[in-house]
Amino acid sequence: MKLKFLLIPAVLLTACKAPVKETETGKEGALAPIQGTWKLFSAVTVTKGDSVVTYPIKGNKEEMIKVINGDHFAFFKHDLKGGAGKPIFDSGAGTYKFADDKYTENLDYCNYREWEGHSFDFKVTFKGDTLVQKGIEKIDSLNVNREIVETYVRIKK
Template sequence: MKRNALFVLSAIAMASCTPKPAATVAEVPVSPMIGTWKLVSAITITKGDTVKDYPVPNQEMLKVLNDTHFAFMRHDLSKGKGKDATYTAGGGTYDIKGDKYTEHLAYLNAREWEGRDFDFTVQFKHDTLVQKGIEKIDSLNINHEIIETYVKQK
């Protein structure tokens, strides 16, 4: 009888023990930049002239961002066949503080653009990202404003 009572008390004592809660890690807010974005509109403004660069029939472009790097890919949807075959890709690192976003372009199939920084402002509205800024490269005679609109992919 004493053995049974000891067994019951041991079982109750074991059941009442709870493990220590695991140390909680402070949650770091995730930047709204992180994710995969599909380009839906692109405008270039050069010396007051506005050109709608995108959408282009039979093409698509994605931009992918993690917490430190970005990459973009644009290609035709006909798998490189035909007169409108195209492929553009690039990437690098970026910094963001508030709405100020700077791309440090390390890779691009137009190699003369590599190693340059481009400053933009970004705005978020729900699943939409608007990126605006100046692309200026004196040696290539490039000086224009771009406005790109992306929709976040799920």
């Protein structure tokens, strides 16, 4: 008799559990490999065949991180000069889509306001805790048309 009363709450709790929802990244609760906090390690911009290292820049003391959750991303770059000299601060955020190796950022917010409202397609690869993001930044109204290759390292808790 006691066994019946113990089983009833267990069955009810199991029956009341919300169904697992499928998402682009797999089962809800499972993190896609792109999700996390990433620190920029290096960046190269290629314009008309000319490559320029844009991060790190020799003599500049700055860092950048990118935070990616289930459906939004944000990036922040600032100087590490502790207030000495002209401060550096760049930021942006928006939604993204990620499937297989295709990653699209929809930039909704940016301190360079003319970049807002644009989308950028990238191919991403992962090797251990390293993410490489490669794609084209193109904004006709700003005469921007360049390839970027950014390498990030996952920041561990």
